Amino acid sequence: MLAWVVPPLLVAALVLQVVLADRARLAGDPEWRPRIIALCNTIGCSVPPWHQPRAFHVTARDLRPHPSAAGALLVTATFRNDAAYPQAWPLLQLSLANLDGDALGLRRFAPREYLGSEPGSQWIGPGQSASVTLEVLDPGKRAVSFEFDFR
Structure with a gap:
């Protein structure tokens, strides 16, 4: 048996x-x-965090001259986690482009940079939104568009 x-x-x-x-x-x-x-x-084992950068979506964004710093831009945005699970805060990539779509500048921001401090939680929940404010150097009048991407 x-x-x-x-x-x-x-x-x-x-x-x-x-x-x-x-x-x-x-x-x-x-x-x-x-x-x-x-x-x-x-x-009692651990599960790695959910990572689906394509599930982050920008819901609002704005770019304007910085009100108190010459030669700088103030970029604001709100993004949301549309994944079914909590995710680690993403790297936020901002790119500025000319009329032909050629990149004039690109920078990646860590969560502590775009949130202004370390996040209160290491996760952003499903459906949760976050507002960010970024200060960047103005690449000049050739920059006519900007885009966010998540990593």
């Missing part, structure tokens, strides 16, 4: 080991993530 019990237990242990070893990749899949979270809650 023991011969019938041991092989299925060994197979189950092997499957569990493979799932745990590959949990970071599996947790990045919306179909698998709830199962991996439930498994880790049961056995």
Whole structure:
């Protein structure tokens, strides 16, 4: 009888080991993530944070001359996490372009830079919005457009 019990237990242990070893990749899949979270809650392992930069969307933005610093621009924006899960705060990329769409300047901002301090939480929740204010050097009159991207 023991011969019938041991092989299925060994197979189950092997499957569990493979799932745990590959949990970071599996947790990045919306179909698998709830199962991996439930498994880790049961056995005490950790699940890497959800990372879906394309789920961040800018809902408002503005660019104007800085009111108190000559040669600088003040950029404001509001963005929202439209992912189904909390995510780590993203890197925010701002690019300025000329009339032909050629980049004149590009800078990436860490969360502490665009929020003004360390975030109160390391996560931005699903549906949560954040407002940011950025001060950047004015690249001159050739800059006619700007764009945000998330990393």
